[in-house]
Amino acid sequence: MNLGERLARGDETALSECYTAFAPLVRHHASRLVPRHAVDDVVQVVFLDVWRSRRRFDPARGLEPWLLAIARRRAIDLLRAEARHSRRAxxxxxxxxxxxxxxxxxxxxxxxxxxxxxxxxxxxxxxxxxxxxxxxxxxxxxxxxxxxxxxxxxxxxxxxxxxxx
CATH class of the missing domain: 1.10.10.10 (Winged helix-like DNA-binding domain superfamily/Winged helix DNA-binding domain)
Incomplete structure (x- = not known):
């Protein structure tokens, strides 16, 4: 059984392996979208979101594109939140x-x-x-x-x- 299938089934060790394998890629992707100070926050939220939404993951579609799509959404969420906060300040x-x-x-x-x-x-x-x-x-x-x-x-x-x- 591959990493994506194990993750979709709720295997906690698969999440750890997924983080080890893909955190550098997610970090690089996030660094192109958000300021440097926010990259680690985005990476943390991405893998939290991966675990929370693992049941929606389709192993046939590929783990890497799914992770990068989540990273992009979380980076955009962070940018929007910062923009809202700066307008209210x-x-x-x-x-x-x-x-x-x-x-x-x-x-x-x-x-x-x-x-x-x-x-x-x-x-x-x-x-x-x-x-x-x-x-x-x-x-x-x-x-x-x-x-x-x-x-x-x-x-x-x-x-x-x-x-x-």
């Missing part, structure tokens, strides 16, 4: 223009600027975690994304903030 008040603001406000301005420089998904995860005081599980539920994606976005966002600050 409201600018933060520029505290630097307040007279006698002091060093605390300077630090707040630095943090605001660093947050603004982050990719939208990472910024959203950090803002919900720190200002919204939500757990990663609550963020995943609120955004309807996998917990692992929230953890990855948070870690990448914090790493990038450290570089910026």
């Amino acid at each position: 409201t600018p933060l008040v520029d505290a630097a223009r307040v007279p006698d603001a002091g060093p605390a406000v300077d630090a707040a301005c630095d943090i605001r600027d660093a947050l603004a420089a982050l990719p939208a998904p990472q910024r959203q995860a950090l803002v919900l975690a720190h200002f919204g005081q939500l757990t990663q599980r609550e963020i995943a539920h609120r955004l309807d994304i996998p917990l692992g994606t929230v953890k990855a976005r948070t870690a990448r966002g914090l790493r990038r903030l450290r570089e910026l600050l």
